[in-house]
Amino acid sequence: MNKFAKLFFGVFALFGASWLGLVAYPYITFAGLQPNKDPNTGAVAPQGNPGTADQGARVFAANGCVYCHTQFVRDRNEGSDIERGWGERRTVARDYMFDRQVFLGNARLGADLTNVGVRQSDPQWYYRLLYDPQSLHPASVMPSFRYLFREQRVLGQISADALKLNGPGAPPDGYEIVPTEDGKAIVAYLLSLKRNYALPEAPKPAE
Amino acid sequence: MNQPAKLEPIPLDSPAIQRPDPGAIERVVRAPVLIFIASAVFWLLVSSCLGLLASTQCHRPGSLVVLSDLPWLTFGRVFPAFQCAFVYGWLSSAGIGVAIWLLSRLSNTAYPTVYLPVLSAVTWNIGVGAGILSILGAGGNGRELLDFPFQAAFLLLLAFLFFGIWAVLVIWNRAPDSVFISEWYIFAALLCFAWSFPTANILLNLPQSSIGPAPGVSQGAIHAWFEKGLFGLWLAPLALAVVYYIIPKLVEKPIYSRKLALLGFWAWIACAAFGGMTVFIGGPFPAWMVTTAIVANVLALIPVLAVAANFHMTTRSAVEAVRSSLVFRFVTFGAMIFTVYGFEAAANSLRTISQVTQFTLVTLGQNHLFLYGFCSLILFGAIYYLVPQLLNRPIIFAGIANFHFWMSVAGLTLLWVVLTIGGLIQGFGLEDAKVSMDSISDLLKPFLMLQSLGALIIIVANFAFAVAVALIFLLPGRVRWRSHVPETSVERTPEVTVA
Numbered sequence: 001m002n003k004f005a006k007l008f009f010g011v012f013a014l015f016g017a018s019w020l021g022l023v024a025y026p027y028i029t030f031a032g033l034q035p036n037k038d039p040n041t042g043a044v045a046p047q048g049n050p051g052t053a054d055q056g057a058r059v060f061a062a063n064g065c066v067y068c069h070t071q072f073v074r075d076r077n078e079g080s081d082i083e084r085g086w087g088e089r090r091t092v093a094r095d096y097m098f099d100r101q102v103f104l105g106n107a108r109l110g111a112d113l114t115n116v117g118v119r120q121s122d123p124q125w126y127y128r129l130l131y132d133p134q135s136l137h138p139a140s141v142m143p144s145f146r147y148l149f150r151e152q153r154v155l156g157q158i159s160a161d162a163l164k165l166n167g168p169g170a171p172p173d174g175y176e177i178v179p180t181e182d183g184k185a186i187v188a189y190l191l192s193l194k195r196n197y198a199l200p201e202a203p204k205p206a207e
Numbered sequence: 208m209n210q211p212a213k214l215e216p217i218p219l220d221s222p223a224i225q226r227p228d229p230g231a232i233e234r235v236v237r238a239p240v241l242i243f244i245a246s247a248v249f250w251l252l253v254s255s256c257l258g259l260l261a262s263t264q265c266h267r268p269g270s271l272v273v274l275s276d277l278p279w280l281t282f283g284r285v286f287p288a289f290q291c292a293f294v295y296g297w298l299s300s301a302g303i304g305v306a307i308w309l310l311s312r313l314s315n316t317a318y319p320t321v322y323l324p325v326l327s328a329v330t331w332n333i334g335v336g337a338g339i340l341s342i343l344g345a346g347g348n349g350r351e352l353l354d355f356p357f358q359a360a361f362l363l364l365l366a367f368l369f370f371g372i373w374a375v376l377v378i379w380n381r382a383p384d385s386v387f388i389s390e391w392y393i394f395a396a397l398l399c400f401a402w403s404f405p406t407a408n409i410l411l412n413l414p415q416s417s418i419g420p421a422p423g424v425s426q427g428a429i430h431a432w433f434e435k436g437l438f439g440l441w442l443a444p445l446a447l448a449v450v451y452y453i454i455p456k457l458v459e460k461p462i463y464s465r466k467l468a469l470l471g472f473w474a475w476i477a478c479a480a481f482g483g484m485t486v487f488i489g490g491p492f493p494a495w496m497v498t499t500a501i502v503a504n505v506l507a508l509i510p511v512l513a514v515a516a517n518f519h520m521t522t523r524s525a526v527e528a529v530r531s532s533l534v535f536r537f538v539t540f541g542a543m544i545f546t547v548y549g550f551e552a553a554a555n556s557l558r559t560i561s562q563v564t565q566f567t568l569v570t571l572g573q574n575h576l577f578l579y580g581f582c583s584l585i586l587f588g589a590i591y592y593l594v595p596q597l598l599n600r601p602i603i604f605a606g607i608a609n610f611h612f613w614m615s616v617a618g619l620t621l622l623w624v625v626l627t628i629g630g631l632i633q634g635f636g637l638e639d640a641k642v643s644m645d646s647i648s649d650l651l652k653p654f655l656m657l658q659s660l661g662a663l664i665i666i667v668a669n670f671a672f673a674v675a676v677a678l679i680f681l682l683p684g685r686v687r688w689r690s691h692v693p694e695t696s697v698e699r700t701p702e703v704t705v706a
Contacts, residue, residue: 003386004378004394011395011476015402015440018480022432022496023406026425033423061349064283070566074489079562081489083640091491096423103349104427106486108566108637109265109651111644139648141265141655147278 033097036199045197048098056189057101059182063145069113070105071193085119086112087195092202095195110142117193126187127163127179148183151175236311237597239324243304244590245680246332248673250296251583253339255669257289259662266655279343287354288342293578294352294437295363296335301586302445303331303370306393308593309452310374313390314381320373327369334362348412352434360408367404371397388468392448395476399440407433424491431483431500438577439479443545446585447514450542453592454521457535463520471513478507485556488565504556511549518542533608537588540616544580551576563634568654572626579665580619587615587672594679604678611671618664625661629654 035044060066073087081087091114096102103113120126128135131149133142149163154176161184162176171177179187198204264282278284307324338355341347347354355363374397378390410421410429421429451468455461462468484492484500522530522539529535551573555564564570595602602608629651636647 007386007391007394008398010473011398014473014476015399015436015480018432018436019402019406021481021499022428022483023410023425026428026492026496027410027421030425031422062284062345062347063278063281064287064347064349066349067283067286067351072487072490078489078558079565080638080640090489093424093491095491099423100420101349102424102426104424104487104490106351106566106570109648137645137648139645139652141648141651143264143282145281146276147281 030093030097033094035097036094038198043197045199046095046098046195049100049192050188052185052188053192054100054189056185056187056192057099057103059148059186060103060189061101063186065113066103066105068105068107068109068142069103069111070108071103071112071114072105073112073114073195081112084112087115088204089198089202091195092199094199094201110140113190113193114195115193117191118196121191123161123187123191124164126190127161127183130179130183130186131163131165131177132169145183148186149177149179151177232311232315233308233597235321236307236324238321239328240304240308240593240597241680242325242328243300243307243331244594244676246328247297247300247304247586248590248676250292250300250335251669252673254289254292254297255662255666257285257292259659259666261286261289262655262659262662266652266659278345284343284345284347287347287351288339290352291342291354292335292339294442295338295355298442298445298578298582298586300328300331300335301590302396302442302582303327305449305586305589305593306374306396306445307370308597309389309448310377310393313387313452314377316377316380316382320376323369323373323376327366327373329366330362330369331366334359334366337362350411350430352437353407353411353430357408357412357414360404360412364405364408367400371401388451388462388472389448391472392444392451395472396441396444396448399436399444403433403436403440427487427490428484428492428496431486433483434486435479435483439482440476442578442582443475443479446541446545446582449585449589450518450538453534453538453589454518454542457529457532457538458522458525460521460524463517467513467517471510471517473510474513475507475510478503478510482507482552482556485561486565486570488556488558488561501556501558505553508549508553511546515542515546533602533605533612534588534592536612537584537591541581541584541588544576544584548573548576548581563638564630565634566637567630567634568626568651568658569630569634572623572630575619575622575626579615580623584615587611590676594676598679600679600682602675602679604675607671607675607678611668611675614664614668614671618661618668621664622658622661625654625657629658 035046037044072091073081073089075090076082078090082089095114125136127149129137129142130145132144132146133140134144151171152175154174158176159178162178165171165177260280261282264285334355338359341356341359342354346356348356353360374393378394407429409416410419411426413419420426451462480503482500482503484496485504488497488501490497518539522535525535554560555569555573591602591608632650632654633647636642636650
């Protein structure tokens with residue numbers, strides 16, 4: 001058993017060291033983050049997320065969006081993220097302090113979503129993208145998420161968030177296509193993705 | 208005398224240790240090992256079908272409109288289901304099955320409780336099945352290889368504990384003998400999985416607890432630590448344990464150098480423990496976390512080369528009959544791919560290279576190289592080696608197994624080349640802000656199609672494997688235990704021991 005004791009303590013020490021550095025240390029450090037209060041304007045950033053966004057994050061997770069979309073912006077000298085307009089500055093730990101689930105991601109078959117809520121503020125754009133991605137980006141490899149929508153009879157006025165479709169994909173007369181609860185939640189989540197405030201550790205470039 | 212000077216066979220008739228007859232060991236562990244292996248083959252088939260389905264959706268998103276009405280078949284669920292089925296269903300099950308056999312073989316003891324590993328096999332499979340169905344049914348967590356909801360992960364942990372307790376009992380009761388290298392690797396794998404799997408699941412996936420989910424971006428660090436541990440300190444040690452056992456057996460020589468093996472072992476554990484954060488180069492973390500990981504991935508070349516040199520020197524004088532044997536080909540090919548993987552992982556972690564390859568298909572190809580090229584090929588070899596022994600039957604249709612070998616090598620090579628070239632094009636495209644995301648997608652289309660072709664070839668290979676294994680199981684041949692199995696017994700072939 002002596003030989004196994006040596007083995008046990010050796011592996012324990014090495015893996016334990018990595019646990020201290022990569023699990024315990026960030027856990028403690030990032031739990032202690034505080035939002036930044038701008039001394040001049042008194043504005044606090046980042047702000048907490050609305051409840052619908054948290055619900056939408058769940059839909060985002062369950063449908064595997066993170067397998068093609070990242071949510072972090074690298075600095076100017078580390079990649080073209082800023083040039084591509086995915087953010088004005090690199091992202092830092094504080095940007096994620098209120099997120100219940102952080103989706104950093106490791107693949108970019110699609111665009112980075114760190115600031116997608118800044119780039120596109122119209123819910124209709126998101127509905128259209130989710131319903132038929134190729135109608136906005138013909139070459140895109142994004143799958144359609146029609147199951148986040150349902151067809152229903154128009155009662156009185158057409159719903160505010162009904163899809164504006166025409167041509168062969170349009171619903172029959174008297175019907176409309178509206179997002180389901182999940183569909184609304186994920187769009188609320190995407191709209192909430194705005195990391196465009198300034199932080200002292202990651203200042204925006206001078207105007 | 209063309210043997211290396213260091214070669215010192217361990218005295219085979221060392222102080223009369225009462226060793227149970229090898230047939231007896233195999234009779235005891237036969238049930239759990241075969242259950243684990245049979246279910247692993249099943250999950251391999253499931254995962255390769257899921258993989259092809261995920262791949263085809265990438266280049267035909269529009270024409271598979273029918274799928275968009277079937278939420279459980281959308282890419283974002285099929286892809287993680289494929290990954291989890293492959294890693295937990297196939298690799299881990301097969302790895303545990305082989306480890307059960309190796310442990311009882313090398314400990315020269317068969318702990319009488321066969322119920323624990325059988326219970327482990329049953330629980331593990333329920334966990335994997337429940338997890339995959341949950342992912343397809345929108346229950347996934349959106350975390351790579353941590354996608355199983357915590358209930359399913361809990362079943363896996365329970366199954367692992369059954370196996371782990373059994374393994375510790377076996378080690379405890381082992382014949383007082385030297386410790387084999389394979390046992391070191393299995394022991395390390397046990398310890399690291401027992402640590403990282405519950406840690407990651409509790410801190411990341413348990414909804415609303417006093418300690419979870421982990422705060423903000425520490426989730427990313429914990430995830431990277433877990434994933435590197437899963438690859439480098441769970442799957443890799445299980446595969447290397449197989450190589451360290453089977454190669455000396457086949458060549459009928461001990462491992463060339465004990466010191467190299469020791470160096471390879473400890474250096475690999477250290478490097479794999481710290482190497483995870485390279486996926487987040489440029490990410491929102493303190494610089495030292497990423498820099499340490501880059502250094503660890505480059506230093507990992509030391510253990511990778513130590514292992515490679517050791518295997519090369521051991522097999523160098525192998526006779527042609529051994530070289531051309533099926534098991535030898537699978538195992539050595541897998542071991543060689545480990546070296547290739549080591550170099551690619553080191554290169555891709557360098558900042559200048561990762562600036563292009565990070566986020567691209569190159570990293571997917573690198574993972575295939577590790578999971579299919581290294582771990583799977585070695586486990587294929589191990590299964591072809593031990594299932595006939597456990598059932599006391601020959602591989603009846605070696606032709607099918609041979610076909611399996613060439614198809615898996617062809618499929619893997621195609622996949623890796625396609626993903627690497629496609630990924631480089633994607634990476635250079637992403638680097639140039641003037642190239643739109645749409646035109647990158649356009650450029651990638653042919654590569655994504657070829658990816659499906661590669662996945663298809665691998666499906667054919669995997670089905671051939673399933674047929675070959677099924678034939679060993681099903682075709683007639685009375686199970687008759689020989690009292691002595693000369694070519695496989697621990698007594699006859701010297702094996703190197705560590706420490």
